[in-house]
Amino acid sequence: MSNRLVLLGTKGGPAIRPGGPSPTSTLLELGGRRIVIDCGLGVTRALVEAGMALPMLDMIIITHLHSDHVLEFGPLIHTAWTSGLKQPVTVFGPVGTRSLWDGFLASLAYDIDIRISDEGRPDIRQMVEISEFGEGVLLDDATLRIEALRVEHPPVTECYALKFTGDGQVVAMSADTAFFPPLADFARGADILLHEAMHPAGVDRLVARTGNGARLKRHLIDSHTMAADVGRIAMMAGVGHLVLNHLVPADDTEITAAHWTEEVRTTWSGPLTVGSDGHEISLASAAHRRIAP
Numbered sequence: 001m002s003n004r005l006v007l008l009g010t011k012g013g014p015a016i017r018p019g020g021p022s023p024t025s026t027l028l029e030l031g032g033r034r035i036v037i038d039c040g041l042g043v044t045r046a047l048v049e050a051g052m053a054l055p056m057l058d059m060i061i062i063t064h065l066h067s068d069h070v071l072e073f074g075p076l077i078h079t080a081w082t083s084g085l086k087q088p089v090t091v092f093g094p095v096g097t098r099s100l101w102d103g104f105l106a107s108l109a110y111d112i113d114i115r116i117s118d119e120g121r122p123d124i125r126q127m128v129e130i131s132e133f134g135e136g137v138l139l140d141d142a143t144l145r146i147e148a149l150r151v152e153h154p155p156v157t158e159c160y161a162l163k164f165t166g167d168g169q170v171v172a173m174s175a176d177t178a179f180f181p182p183l184a185d186f187a188r189g190a191d192i193l194l195h196e197a198m199h200p201a202g203v204d205r206l207v208a209r210t211g212n213g214a215r216l217k218r219h220l221i222d223s224h225t226m227a228a229d230v231g232r233i234a235m236m237a238g239v240g241h242l243v244l245n246h247l248v249p250a251d252d253t254e255i256t257a258a259h260w261t262e263e264v265r266t267t268w269s270g271p272l273t274v275g276s277d278g279h280e281i282s283l284a285s286a287a288h289r290r291i292a293p
Contacts, residue, residue, distance in 0.1 A: 003030050003167055003283035005192060005243075008046035010275040012176075012196060012224070012248035014068040016041060020251035021277045023068035026173070026194065027052060030283065031144030031166025034058040037173060039073040047076075049278065054080040055087075061138075061146070062093035063175035064159035065100065074104030081124045082115065091130045092138050092146075094158035098130045135160065143167070149186040151177035153223050161186060169283045172239070176246060178222060179229040184236035192281065193239040196246035197227045199263060202255040203248060224248060227260055231268030241271040243281065 006029075009022035016022065023040030027050055034056055036043065047054065057080040062070055077089060091097065105112065105125055115121050131138070138146040144166040153159040153176045161183055164171045172187035174180075174195040187193050198220060207217040225233075227244070234242040242264070249255055257274040264272055273279065 003169060004028075005171060005194070005281045005283060006050045007194075007243070007245060007275045007277060007279045008036075008050065009040045009042055010245050010247055010277055010279075011040075011250035012068070012198075012246040014041075014066075014071070017251050021247075022046065023071070024246050025069075025072075026245070028164060028171060030164055030169060030171065033144055033166075035164070036060045036076070037162065038063055038069040039071070039076050040068050041071050043072045044076045044079050046277065050280070053083075055084040057085060057089055058087070059090045060092070061162060062091070062097055063162065063173075064094055064153065064156050065096050066156060066176065069176075070100060073100060074108070077128060078104075078108060078112075078124065081121065081127070085127070086122060087127075089128050091128055092133050093130065094134075094160065095132050096158070097132055101128065101130055133160070134158075147186075149183065151175055151183060152180050153177050156223075163187065163190065167283075171283070172237075173245075174225070174233075176223065177225060179225045179233070181233070181236065184233050187233070187237040187239060189238055191240045191283070192243060193234055193237060193241070194243045194245050194275075195230045195233060196225055196248075197230045197244040197260065197264075198224050198248040199227055199255050199260060201259070202252050205252055205254070206249045220248060227263035228266050231264040231266065234268045234270065239270070241273065241281075242268055243273045243275055245275040247275065 006027040008025040011021040022042030024038045025040045025043035026037040028035045135150045147163045148160040151161050162173045170190040171192045172190040260274045
C-alpha cells in the first residue's frame, strides 16, 4: 500500500448543489493503515472512486459532530459490511460518537438482523470498536502515531486537529477552527498541513444570498479561518506543503482556485494546493521543503 492523502470531499458546510463538491471527508493511507477522517455525504462512493476496496476499511476518525462531518459515518461502515467487510473497524471520535453509532444501529436493526440470518454475515455490532477521545495521543504503535489538539470552533467545544506520524512522514489536519496560533506549534515541521479555509469575498457573496445572512456570517467569522490566516499558520509552523480543504465557499463559480491562491499568497510562499474532490497527493514522492518559521 502506497502512502497517500486523498481529498474525498472538500466543501465546508452540509448543503450540496448540482455539480458542486461534497462535504468534508479525507482518506489517509499511512503506516499500513487506511484512515478515513470525517464522513460527510458522499464519502462511501468517493472511497470507491479513489480505489479503496470497502472491505479494507480499517480506521475512522471523527473530528467533531457537525452533520457535514458525520452524516455518512454509519452508512459507510454498513456499506463496507454489505460489501464483505470481515475485519474490525477502529473508530476514534469525540464524546457523543458512541451515541451516534448506537442510534444508527437502532435505526437499521431490521436490516442488520435479517442480513445476519439470511446472508450469514458477521454481526456488525461486534465489529466496530469506538474510542471517545480528548486532547492527547490517540494511538502510538510501531508504525503510526496519532495526536489530537483541541481547536476553537464555537459553539462546538469538542473539535480536534489531528497529527499523523508514520513511515518518516508527518501529516497535520486542522479540522474546523478559527485562526488558532497553537495549531502552528502542533503542526510544526509537518510535511503536509491540510487546513480549512474561507475566502472573504466569497463569504460576503454567500451570506448575501442566504435568509440568515447576518447570523451565518457571525458564525463563520467566529468559527473558521480566512485564507490569509491559514497561510500565517503554515508559515509559523514551517510546513512543507499547505493544502486547503473545507472551503467556504466551495461551489461559487466566481471564486476560483486562482482567487484562493491570491489570498494565501499574501502570507505564504511555499507549496500550495487548493483542494478539490478526488485530488490525491502521494506522500512517498512528496519530499517537500519545509519553510523556516
